[in-house]
Structure formats: C-alpha cells, structure tokens
Amino acid sequence: MLSFFRSYFPYQYASLLGLLLLIRLPLLLNPLPLLMPELNWMLVGEQMSQGDLLYRDIWDSLSPLSAMVYWGLNALFGRSQAALHAAATVVTIFQIIYFNYVANNRDLYADRSFWPGLMYMLFMHLSYDCLTLSPVLMSTSFLLLAFGTLVKQMDRRGATDEVFEVGFYIGIASLFYLPSALFILWATLSLLFFTGATFRQHSLSVFGFLFPIAAMLLYYYLNNSLDDLNRNLLSSVFRVRQYSLSDFQSLAASLLIPLGLGVLGFLSLFNTTSRYVNMQQRVQQIMVIWFIVAVLTIVLMPFLAPMSFLGFVPPMAYFAVFYFDHMRKAWLAELGFIMAFSLMLLLFYQGVLGLIPGAELGRLSQLRVQSSSLTARLTGQKILIIGEDLSAYRDNRPATPYLNWDLAKYDLKNLDNYEAVINVFDHFRQDPPDYIIDRENVVEKLFQRAPALALRYEKTETEGYTNGSNLYFYKS
Structure with a gap:
C-alpha cells in the first residue's frame, strides 16, 4: 500500500478517497449506536430551530459556531444521525486533501508523495465515534488552515500581514470548540521563534484571533445575554465534565498506534536532520509545539472519548510519515504499515460490529444512548x-x-x-x-x-x- 501511494499523481486523490469510503462503508450502511454527545448536539440544533437562543434559553456548553451547524442540519434534515455522519465525511475529505496538498505544495518532506494524506486518513479512524460531526472535527479544519498559512510564512524571508489570517482561523476554530483557543499560543510561539515577524505582525495575529470572538460577544451583548454566555460557555470550560467515560482502555487502545508511530517518527529525525532544509526543520518544530498545546487542551475537554483527540491527528500523521520514510528496507516499511493499518481497523470495526465476541474494547458503552x-x-x-x-x-x-x-x-x-x-x-x-x-x-x-x-x-x-x-x- 505504501508503494502504491508513493507516487505523486493527481489520480491518487481518487484512490485515497476511495479507500476512505471503503473503510467507512460497512459502518455507514448499518445503523450506528447513537452516542450521548450526538443526541445532545441534535437537541441543541432542534431547540435553536424553534427560536431559542443558545446559553440564554438553552443551558449548554456547546460552542456557538458548532451549535449553528447543528441548527442548520436540523433545519434541513431534522434529528438525523445520518446527516451528522455524512457531513463529517465531507469535512474529513477536506482535511485529508488539504493536509496532503500543504505537505507537498510547501515541500514539508524530502520527497512528494501521498503518504501524508494516507496517514491522515488512517488516523482519522481512531474509533467509530470519529465518524460523527463533532466540534473537535470542525475546529481542526480551521487549525489546519492556520497551519497552511503559517507554513507559507516559513517559506519567506520574513512574515507578512497574512499572519492576520492565522489568528483569524484560530479564533474561528475556538468558536467551534473553545479549548482550541489555546492554539493562539502555538501560533504566537511559532511566529516568535521561526519567522521574522515584527511586533505589528504579532499584534495583527492576536487581533485576527480576537476579532471573531469580539463579534460573538457583541452579538450576545445586543441580546442582553452576556452573563448567560459567561456562565454557560466561558466559565464552564474549566468546570463542565459531561458523560463520564470509564472506558479508558478503549481510549488508550485507539491512541496507541497513531501516537506510537508519531513518536517513533519524531525520534527518527535525530539521525537524519541533515537531510532536511532549514524551512522543513522549522515546520518539524512547530508541529512539536502543536502537539504540546494539544496536550494542554486535554484538561479542558468536556468529556474523554477518541473523538476528542482528533486535534492530535495532524502532528501524529505528520511525524508518522518520517518513521516509514526513514526505514531502509521498503518491504519492512510496507509490512509495518499493513500491521498498523489492520490493527487500527480491527479496533475501529470492533466498536460496532463486535468482531471479538465478549470483548468490550472499543465499544464505548458508557457513551451510548441507552434504552430502558x-x-x-x-x-x-x-x-x-x-x-x-x-x-x-x-x-x-x-x-x-x-x-x-x-x-x-x-x-x-x-x-x-x-x-x-x-x-x-x-x-x-x-x-x-x-x-x-x-x-x-x-x-x-x-x-x-x-x-x-x-x-x-x-x-x-x-x-x-x-x-x-x-x-x-x-x-x-
């Protein structure tokens, strides 16, 4: 599989997306268990469709732009879990294509290939709950856009006023999933250490971040609901812990392979740094900062589930490519990837289809809506x-x-x-x-x-x- 996606031809996008649909088809054709967060999101969208204002008339900690998306889906399809899954697939396709495009168009690796998209596609299947349209998934799309703009600055002698876009994308990502606001630290540190950004350009980045947030505050101020916004969203991020998930074994199992490959890929760089030009080394460093900031968001997560860790996928996929690329024997890299691919899909399907009789690993039973x-x-x-x-x-x-x-x-x-x-x-x-x-x-x-x-x-x-x-x- 690695040898097939090693070539860099446009038709490989069709192959990559075909593989994505092939992986998801067995689950999308069967009714998936309704998860508690999914029900919560659909209820918020339904109530907003009836004219209720989020935070004032609906006491929930869901971020505003995510709520607007669920509102729109409810207006079009009603309470539809299938609509959440279809929309999530569209968002996933965008992320895979964009990540692969940036990796090759900006020469983030020594050679151009479809390996970045392949790794990203695989890691998007941590568990079956990643098939749904979660706030984390939507937020990660805008973090990737910020990453693409930031990488563009790395390829120049000095930063430009486009750094406003970096902050703006992170601000939008925060309105989809509030813990993503921490990524302004990632952008600030990256601009500070790896570009020639001036104080004015740093200010532009911060202003871009604050602009969409200020627009949200103004909206709720005009609706006399600032106190509701503060109580139900801004303050709740430090206190609200919904849907207690006791299945930490499933969470650890779903993260083990992507995290392991990412760490091994990062460690492999210590013996091959001379192979990469200065810009590529700087991108490696900003991806390390991304991972560190993503770890900081864990304490702000409203609940722990594999879908909450989709923000880790870009750095894990980025470094995993190096692990397979640095293997001297192609057959060994191929074998290692097929094993990782098979084990991840086994856990992915196990959660719904129960391929291993009697095993609860990956089923996320505590997160499912129960009948009584x-x-x-x-x-x-x-x-x-x-x-x-x-x-x-x-x-x-x-x-x-x-x-x-x-x-x-x-x-x-x-x-x-x-x-x-x-x-x-x-x-x-x-x-x-x-x-x-x-x-x-x-x-x-x-x-x-x-x-x-x-x-x-x-x-x-x-x-x-x-x-x-x-x-x-x-x-x-």
Whole structure:
C-alpha cells in the first residue's frame, strides 16, 4: 500500500478517497449506536430551530459556531444521525486533501508523495465515534488552515500581514470548540521563534484571533445575554465534565498506534536532520509545539472519548510519515504499515460490529444512548431530565433551558438561594415539562421551595420502573 501511494499523481486523490469510503462503508450502511454527545448536539440544533437562543434559553456548553451547524442540519434534515455522519465525511475529505496538498505544495518532506494524506486518513479512524460531526472535527479544519498559512510564512524571508489570517482561523476554530483557543499560543510561539515577524505582525495575529470572538460577544451583548454566555460557555470550560467515560482502555487502545508511530517518527529525525532544509526543520518544530498545546487542551475537554483527540491527528500523521520514510528496507516499511493499518481497523470495526465476541474494547458503552422501560414509555412528550443521562430525550423534546446537568446545578442544586428558586419557577412557567425525570433527587426540595409547582405535578408509584429515578407527570 505504501508503494502504491508513493507516487505523486493527481489520480491518487481518487484512490485515497476511495479507500476512505471503503473503510467507512460497512459502518455507514448499518445503523450506528447513537452516542450521548450526538443526541445532545441534535437537541441543541432542534431547540435553536424553534427560536431559542443558545446559553440564554438553552443551558449548554456547546460552542456557538458548532451549535449553528447543528441548527442548520436540523433545519434541513431534522434529528438525523445520518446527516451528522455524512457531513463529517465531507469535512474529513477536506482535511485529508488539504493536509496532503500543504505537505507537498510547501515541500514539508524530502520527497512528494501521498503518504501524508494516507496517514491522515488512517488516523482519522481512531474509533467509530470519529465518524460523527463533532466540534473537535470542525475546529481542526480551521487549525489546519492556520497551519497552511503559517507554513507559507516559513517559506519567506520574513512574515507578512497574512499572519492576520492565522489568528483569524484560530479564533474561528475556538468558536467551534473553545479549548482550541489555546492554539493562539502555538501560533504566537511559532511566529516568535521561526519567522521574522515584527511586533505589528504579532499584534495583527492576536487581533485576527480576537476579532471573531469580539463579534460573538457583541452579538450576545445586543441580546442582553452576556452573563448567560459567561456562565454557560466561558466559565464552564474549566468546570463542565459531561458523560463520564470509564472506558479508558478503549481510549488508550485507539491512541496507541497513531501516537506510537508519531513518536517513533519524531525520534527518527535525530539521525537524519541533515537531510532536511532549514524551512522543513522549522515546520518539524512547530508541529512539536502543536502537539504540546494539544496536550494542554486535554484538561479542558468536556468529556474523554477518541473523538476528542482528533486535534492530535495532524502532528501524529505528520511525524508518522518520517518513521516509514526513514526505514531502509521498503518491504519492512510496507509490512509495518499493513500491521498498523489492520490493527487500527480491527479496533475501529470492533466498536460496532463486535468482531471479538465478549470483548468490550472499543465499544464505548458508557457513551451510548441507552434504552430502558422508562424511555419506551415516554414518546413524543416534553420532558425535563435532571441528571447526566439524556437517553430519555431520544424520542421526546426537552423542556426548560436545563439541558446540561452540570450547568443546571447553578439553579437546581442551589435551591436555598431565593433567586435560583425564582429562576426555576419562571422557566417552568414559560415552558412546563409534561414529565420530570429526577435522577438527582432535587424535585422534592424544589416543591418545598415552590409549592405552586408541587400542585401541578404528581409523583408516579412505579418503584423500580424508573431505574432509580423519580418520575413526575404534569396534572392537566
């Protein structure tokens, strides 16, 4: 396979994309498990389609441009998991083509080939959850655009005013996935150490980064929702931790091969630095900085899953090429790549198809939307789920702004505060749920603080039916 993609002809793009579709086809033709984040994103898009304003009317930590994309997909296709997967495939194709184009057009390697695109394509299949349109995936597209512009500066004697684009792309990436804002450190350090950027050009880069963020702040200021934005997005990035994923073995297994190949490729450079010109060595250094900044984003991730690590793919793919390129025997490189390719796809398919009977590795069970007798009973209702598990929303509509439990705690876990009680009462009055699923045992206290709400709801008497939750229904 390496020998086939070693040649550099335009028709190889078709071969590369054909291989991508061939890998994904077995899973795209079969219904994939609905994941909790996917359901959350579709709910946000659905509520925005109904005229609700994110952060004010929808308490969620999703970044604004990602929410707008889900809003657009909902307007076109409704609640469609297939639409998320189709859009993700389009974004993935763009990233593969662009990464391969930059690598060859800017001569990032000693020889031109389709290996960069091949490695990038393979590493985009860390796990089956990478098939969906995640905020990280969308954000990485703009980080790649920033990388392409930055590399253009490396190939010149001094930086130009195009550094504004670098900051602008990172600013846009941050509005898709807030932890990506840390990459302004990557851009600043790269311009400082590896270009002749002046203070004015550094300022242009920072201004480009701040411009889209300032536009977002202005929008929410005009809608009198700056406090909501600060609470639900800006401050939440340090506190919100959704969808506790205990399957760290699957996470480690999915990252083992790409990370291992990337590290081996980086180490192989120490014996071959003379082979590369000055510009290529500088690109190697900025990719190291990319990886370090990507590691820093881990502490800001709202949940841990393979899809959250797609921002690591560009540096891992970049350095992995060096590992195979520096092997003296072509047959050994071919064998090593086929083994890595096979093992990654085995884990990729194992997550959905269960190729290894009884093995839970790669299945991400904690991240899946679960079916229960309660969710089977409630269909087409307006409900409020008090707790982390959003599964009951699968066939129902959310009521009140309290979509994200970590954010809902501001009110629902602070019922000794008069203002919080008033907020909850107002939200219930404006958008009353037909059913309340209380997984955190806060409703009884709420009814004590707001007796008017207690008169409107009645608790069910179905012990065990609600899997440890209390179910209340609205008395018409």
